Amino acid sequence: MPAHTNSNARYLNTTEVDSALVRLAGAYPQLSRLVALPEPSVEGVTCHALEIGSTPDGGKDCVVLTGGVHAREWGSCEVLVLLAADLLEAYRRGTGLAYGGTRFDAAQVRALLDGLSVVVFPLVNPDGRHYSQTADPMWRKNRNRAHASGGPACVGVDINRNFDFLFDFTTAFAPNAGPRVSDDPCDYQTYQGPHPFSEPETRNVRWLLDTYAGTRWFVDVHSYSEDMLYIWGDDENQSADPDQNFRNPHYDGKRGLPHDTAYAEYIPESDADTALELAQEFCAGLHGVRGGTYTPMSGFHLYPTCGTSDDYAYSRHIVDGSKSKVLAFTIEWGKEDPNSDAASFHPPWAEMQRIVKDVDAGLVRFCLAALKT
Amino acid sequence: MPPDNSHDDKILRVRVTAKDADTLRALLRDERPDVGGRPRTHADGSVGIDAYVPARKAEALEQPGVTVKVVGDATATGKARQTEVGEGDRFADPSAVPRGLGDKVEE
Numbered sequence: 493m494p495a496h497t498n499s500n501a502r503y504l505n506t507t508e509v510d511s512a513l514v515r516l517a518g519a520y521p522q523l524s525r526l527v528a529l530p531e532p533s534v535e536g537v538t539c540h541a542l543e544i545g546s547t548p549d550g551g552k553d554c555v556v557l558t559g560g561v562h563a564r565e566w567g568s569c570e571v572l573v574l575l576a577a578d579l580l581e582a583y584r585r586g587t588g589l590a591y592g593g594t595r596f597d598a599a600q601v602r603a604l605l606d607g608l609s610v611v612v613f614p615l616v617n618p619d620g621r622h623y624s625q626t627a628d629p630m631w632r633k634n635r636n637r638a639h640a641s642g643g644p645a646c647v648g649v650d651i652n653r654n655f656d657f658l659f660d661f662t663t664a665f666a667p668n669a670g671p672r673v674s675d676d677p678c679d680y681q682t683y684q685g686p687h688p689f690s691e692p693e694t695r696n697v698r699w700l701l702d703t704y705a706g707t708r709w710f711v712d713v714h715s716y717s718e719d720m721l722y723i724w725g726d727d728e729n730q731s732a733d734p735d736q737n738f739r740n741p742h743y744d745g746k747r748g749l750p751h752d753t754a755y756a757e758y759i760p761e762s763d764a765d766t767a768l769e770l771a772q773e774f775c776a777g778l779h780g781v782r783g784g785t786y787t788p789m790s791g792f793h794l795y796p797t798c799g800t801s802d803d804y805a806y807s808r809h810i811v812d813g814s815k816s817k818v819l820a821f822t823i824e825w826g827k828e829d830p831n832s833d834a835a836s837f838h839p840p841w842a843e844m845q846r847i848v849k850d851v852d853a854g855l856v857r858f859c860l861a862a863l864k865t
Numbered sequence: 866m867p868p869d870n871s872h873d874d875k876i877l878r879v880r881v882t883a884k885d886a887d888t889l890r891a892l893l894r895d896e897r898p899d900v901g902g903r904p905r906t907h908a909d910g911s912v913g914i915d916a917y918v919p920a921r922k923a924e925a926l927e928q929p930g931v932t933v934k935v936v937g938d939a940t941a942t943g944k945a946r947q948t949e950v951g952e953g954d955r956f957a958d959p960s961a962v963p964r965g966l967g968d969k970v971e972e
Contacts (some may be wrong), residue, residue: 499963502951511956519962536905540916564943566950576967588970598972623948629943630876630917664961670894681899727900750886794903795893828902828915833941837901838946849966 500574503841504857506537506622509560509569509615513542513576520544520580523564523605530699531692534636539696543577543614543704546606546761554609555859556818557800561651563620563631563692564837565715566824567844572713575852577714579605580758591853594780600860607863611704617651617693629838632681634693639686641679642702644676647687652712653797655689655697655804656737657746658726664798669748671726671796684799697801700820701808709770709862710805711855712820715837716748716826717794718786720854722767723759723806723820725791726798730756731764738807757792766865767819770858774823777857778850786854791822821858825851874919878939882913885928889914892931898922 500818504512517526525548527541545552557575559568582589583605588597604610615621619635633648640646653673658664659683665671674682689695701707723729726738727747736743737758746755759767771788778784802820807819825847829835834843867908881898889904889912897928898916908914917939918926955961 499955500966502949503946505951505954506949507954510954511954515959515962518959555956566946573963574965577963578967578969581964582967582969585969586972588972590968590970591966595970597970624943625947629939629947630939632899648919668894670890670897672900673895679897715901717905750890795900824903828905830913830915830934836878836939836942838943840946841949844967845966852965852967 493646494685500845503566503625504569504573504846505625506615506618507747509573510540512573513540513614514574516542516580520584523580523583527611529613530695530819531696533617533693534634534691534788535619537618539613539615539618540640541611541700543609543611544576544580544605545609551706552607552609553722554611554615554704554707555711555856555862556611556704557711557713558613558697559614559713560615560617560621560712561712561801563617563624563633564624564629566621567847568652568713569614569621570844571848571851574734574848575855576612578852580754581690589856591849592781593854594777594857594864596856596860600806604856604859605864609704609706610859611700613697613700616697622642633683636691636692637737639683641677643678645680648683649691650682651691651693652801653684653799654688654691655681655799657800657803657807658798659684659688661798663744664726665748665796669796671748671798673798675680688865701805705816707816707818710802710820711823711858712801712821713823713825713851715824716835717824718784718826719794719824720771720786720788721791721794721824722771722788723791723802724757725800725803726796727792728756729759729764729790731759731761734758739810763819767821770819770861770865771821773861774854774858778854781850784844785851794824825852874921876917876919877923877938878936879918879923880913880934880936881916881926882911882932884911888930892926892928896926897919898926915956949971
């Protein structure tokens with residue numbers, strides 16, 4: 493039995509996120525496998541993921557969970573590291589898991605790790621997190637200087653705009669849609685990079701999806717707005733007209749406007765229903781902890797986007813029929829409360845621990861529901 | 866107008882409230898402020914969202930049909946939170962293993 497450490501006194505720094513995974517892999521060799529991502533970050537940091545499950549992947553259905561894409565959303569890493577720690581300890585001890593009022597019995601914990609491969613990649617963007625935790629707390633992008641030609645704001649790429657989905661947004665979207673993305677290298681927050689997958693951090697996520705070919709679900713953990721988002725993010729969803737899809741140039745210049753009849757992104761009704769159902773399960777699990785209310789909705793209702801991880805993950809099987817279908821989600825943890833400075837990208841750690849319990853309860857319930865689909 | 870949030874500036878968290886969704890959408894499209902959360906519609910039809918902007922840009926968001934209320938100094942808040950980040954490596958000892966926050970319930 494490993495010597496567990498009561499180590500949750502502070503946010504994890506970048507080194508600790510990685511060393512936590514290494515220690516979990518060492519403590520639970522029968523239940524977990526440390527995965528070295530193939531590309532170091534821009535500043536040379538080697539990243540790890542942790543695959544957990546009672547047997548190695550071997551064709552089991554897989555859920556890939558990513559966090560730390562946006563540097564300033566610190567708690568996303570803790571959400572995933574501590575979820576892995578909970579599942580591993582509970583499985584080995586043969587216990588249930590309780591997060592406030594949300595409880596899972598030992599049989600559910602066992603079913604989850606017997607039936608699924610859970611791949612957690614808690615820190616996609618280590619350079620950005622380090623910079624946010626030690627210099628500019630509002631930093632969001634990676635720390636790539638290759639595209640910089642001006643001041644300090646001209647450093648970095650928004651990893652969650654660097655995936656290959658409607659990357660040419662000036663062509664794809666309506667002129668007045670205003671998607672949250674920029675092709676200006678000096679945009680402080682949402683520079684998309686010079687081309688899709690220009691960044692090693694983005695390519696590492698793609699590598700996970702390629703490597704775990706049995707991936708059926710993908711969840712990217714972000715902050716904040718208390719939402720559980722599912723695809724799509726470029727426009728409203730519709731299930732009536734397959735021709736209205738992101739690959740059809742006939743609809744260039746028409747995407748991204750709400751409440752219009754010109755365009756809405758196609759998703760088969762069965763996928764839309766399942767995505768909503770799983771998002772609702774996440775929200776129900778979270779609600780049970782302490783009564784929090786997250787909203788399940790498509791990503792477009794946050795704001796129009798392109799180049800995001802979730803839309804890319806789901807689009808893969810449409811672009812390449814040899815790839816598995818991945819229902820994809822984005823969690824936006826954390827309150828939006830203009831009367832509280834605890835409601836921000838960096839809640840006080842005491843509040844962040846409560847949020848971790850909320851989200852981890854939601855994720856366990858999400859995984860259990862996914863197993864049944 | 867492109868965003869101009871040089872990280873050398875103090876970033877304010879402001880609450881932007883527009884008279885309706887179309888007004889807010891136009892503001893976000895034209896001024897491109899960094900935002901947190903999502904637009905929230907109020908009972909009177911107005912719509913609000915958090916934005917993070919340099920102090921010198923906050924006033925520029927004020928337009929007909931749009932009010933801007935400073936919520937706080939996001940940079941100062943973030944700097945304060947930096948003191949809540951671990952130092953060194955709490956898992957340096959090979960016997961130190963992370964524990965999650967869920968209760969392990971014996972059955």
